[in-house]
Amino acid sequence: MTSLIGWGCYSLSQFNVEEIKNNNRLQFSKNNAGIQRKVNSYIFVLQGTGGIYLTNQFANLNREFRKYAQFRNFFNNFSGALGFGFIRVVKKEDLNIYLKRMKSLIPNFEIRLIGQNPLDSHFIIEAIEPIETNISARGLDIASEESRRSAASMSLASGLPTLTNRLQLIQLEHEAPGFLFFMPLYKDGITPKLLKDRKIQIIGWSYAPILLSEVFSNYELGNSAFNHEIIDITLGRDQLVVAKEKLVNPFEEILTIGERKWLIRGEPKSQRELHLVVYFGWAIFFILSSGFIFFMFTLKNALTEQDVSRQQLKQIERWNSALLDSTSLFIISTEVNGTITTINDSAQRALQYEEMEVIGKINPGIFHLASEVVLKAEELSKIYGRPISPGFDVFVTKALIEGIDSNEWTYVKKDGTQFPVKLTVTPIFDELNNLVGFVGIGEDLTDQKLLAKIVEDQKIQFIHTAKMTSLGEMAGGVAHEINTPLTVILNKAKNAKRSILNPETKIEEVIHDLEKIEATSLKIAKIINGLKRFSRNADRDQKHPTSLLNIIEDTLELCHEKIKFGQIKIEIIGNWDIIIACKALQISQVFLNLIGNSIDAIENLEAKWIELKIENNDHQVFITLKDSGKGIDFDVVQKLMQPFFTTKEVGKGTGLGLSISKGIIEDHGGTLTYVSHESHTTFLLTFPIYKSEMA
Known part of the structure; x- marks a missing residue:
């Protein structure tokens, strides 16, 4: 019996030697797969980052991008990524207008080079979040450095996410190597099939700087710890990426990650398992000989502990159930195919469904408006460049x-009534990273929407009040502008009357007087119609395609007399016949407020002039309003856009004009900013250009 046990233990030890080697090779492959998954996970956020710019026609969206960055919680959700950003392609001949636009939004924005840029375009890091830890990267022209330029160009050519080779990350003061990860973004959000079209339609890249040490952390943890060496063989020449201790008999694999080919070589840090396994057979022999009683004792204890564990598990389940049912949030979980597996009490009460009616029978699509699901499917199809069916995929893609995904939806109760919700959906994975289902958490927005409507109504009232205040400030000049032509009409009417009574009068003289009366009356009618249009409460009007030329002409007509009385020279520069989608009266109100502010500010200066200049590119209009003032103090600038802040004397301003104007412009998808680096007082307005396909 002893010989039999000894022979079995020896055979088992030999088997275990091979088993350990196989397990090590499997762990090596798992580590490599983990690296691949980790790098690919960054692609998801690169797609989301690009989606922000794609859906907003690549306008500068620092504020929206920052909100997205905060929502994604980069450091917690994507370890190793220092942030995510956007790189814009700027042709060298367009650099000055680009820099001017960026400085209007970010006054300290500067373009920096690492070396020479041999291309005919700049690749400029326009935005990156979190900006606090990446400020040194903003404004960098990555085309001025060979590794960054090469990877960006490879990405443009392939249309695929692409890694750089190993490089020093510029935002870190200490030496910490890493990579940049680029995803190309093209006009209309679709990757062209032909290389020549990709070169023409490239807008830029979403990108991420990634710490090398975090990417390869899989090799450093617990039983998975390996000595390893990684060589980049993409370009046919070996470039060392990572090197640890000298390797004796390593495993090898070639991985393709981010369009780069890596040769990965590795072996376990510790080989002691192989040495110990030789003694394993005799240890088993000893255990089998002397451990039977101990085994039975242990088994008894294990059964007792298992019974306690069951009781603890039931207690945890009761706590979880109580927690889910006590919240006011709607919590619904599903299987991978969408079939509902749990629904908490709040969701049952709000949607008027019992647990037995939904679990294992339906998916959450029944709670949604079909029209919203169809529209969302079309939007996602455009963002991700592939068809998304209007079903459960809409909620989880x-x-x-x-x-994670968070959207506002309209929920439909069992009786057909509707209410707004904010729904956040998260995928659930098991310990092997297999997808096992989804959980959706909904929040009733009914009260929030009601409050928002109250705020919007108050905002509309403020806008109308400010408009009427501006109109009141112009009223004196308008009255004078009407009184002058009325005097002309009166005099010409008297002349015509005398001429008709005089038999020697020539008919041509009478006709001349009547024509003068007609022309002057039309001028008065134009002024009055302008006043009527401007004074009308049009805040609930819809936006329509409108020429900026018509808006600025109507606005200048209203303040013509005040400009003339103040002996102010006004100059209009550029082609203003550009179409934007807007509420024309609101935009006129903004111009009237800004021009009125300029008139008040320069009325006592020796040089009195106002300049209105317009420029544009394919996506945006830039309007600069500059006057002869010498700028605004820094302390005042900080409060300039705050409601009720004014530097005018009592009775001459409400302090609402600029804050309301800023709100109006932002509601139109634009910006209103004070340009601090100009020598004269300057404001910059931006608007998205109207395009018929956007209608």
Whole structure:
């Protein structure tokens, strides 16, 4: 019996030697797969980052991008990524207008080079979040450095996410190597099939700087710890990426990650398992000989502990159930195919469904408006460049790609009544990283929407009040502008009357007087119609395609007399016949407020002039309003856009004009900013250009 046990233990030890080697090779492959998954996870956020710019026609969206960055919680959700950003392609001949636009939004924005840029375009890091830890990267022209330029160009040519080779990350003061990860973004959000079209339609890249040490952390943890060496063989020449201790008998694999080919070589840090396994057989022999009683004792204890564990598990389940049912949030979980597996009490009460009616029978699509689901499917299809069916995929596609998805929806109760919700969907994975289902958490927005409507109504009232205040300030000049032509009409009417009574009068003289009366009356009618249009409460009007030329002409007509009385020279520069989608009266109100502010500010200066200048590119209009003032103090600038802040004397201003004007412009998708680096007082307005396909 002893010989038999000894022979079995020896055979087992030999088997275990091979088993350990196989397990090490499997762990090596798992580590490599983990690296691949980690790098690919960054692609999801690169897609989301690009989606922000794609859906907003690549306008500068620092504020929206920052909100997205905060929502994604980069450091917690994507370890190793220092942030995510946007790089814009700027042709060298367009650099000055680009820099002027960026300085109007970010006064300290500067373009920096690492070396020479041999291309005919700049690749400029326009935005990156979190900006606090990446400020040194903003404004960098990555085309001025060979590794960054090469990877960006490879990405443009392939249309695929692409890694750089190993490089020093510029935002870190200490030496910490890493990579940049680029995803190309093209006009209309679709990657062209032909290389020549990709070169023409490239807008830029979403990108991420990634710490090398975090990417390869899989090799450093617990039983998975390996000595390893990684060589970049993409370009046919070996470039060392990572090197640890000297390797004796390593495993090898070639991985393709981010369009780069890596040769990965590795072996376990510790080989002691192989040495110990030789003694394993005799240890088993000893255990089998002397451990039977101990085994039975242990088994008894294990059964007792298992019974306690069951009781603890039931207690945890009761706590979880109580927690889910006590919240006012709607919590619904599903299987991978969408079939509902749990629904908490709040969701049952709000949607008027019992647990037995939904679990294992339906998916959450029944709670949604079909029309909203169809529209969302079309939007996601455009963002991700592939068809998304208007079913359960609509709720989970973005969550699978980016890790989480949050949207506003309309929920439909069992009786057909509707209410707004904010729904956040998250995928659920098991310990092997297999997808096992989804959980959706909904929040009733009814009260928030009601409050928002109250705020919007108050905002509309403020806008109308400010408009009427501006109109009152112009009223004196308008009255004078009407009184002058009325005097002309009166005199010409008297002349015509005398001429008709005089038999020697020539008919041509009478006709001349009547024509003068007609022309002057039309001028008065134009002024009055302008006043009527401007004074009308049009805040609930819809936006329509409108020429900026018509808006600025109507506005200048209203303040013509005040400009003339103040002996102010006004100059209009550029082609103003550009179409934007807007509420024309609101935009006229903004211009009237800004021009009125300029008139008040320069009325006592020796040089009195106002300049209105317009420029544009394919996507945006830039309007600069500059006057002869010498600028605004820094302390005042900080409060300039705050409601009720004014530097005018009592009775001459409400302090609402600029804050309301800023709100109006932002509601139109534009910006209103004070330009601090100009020598004269300057404001910059931006608007998105109207395009018929956007209608």
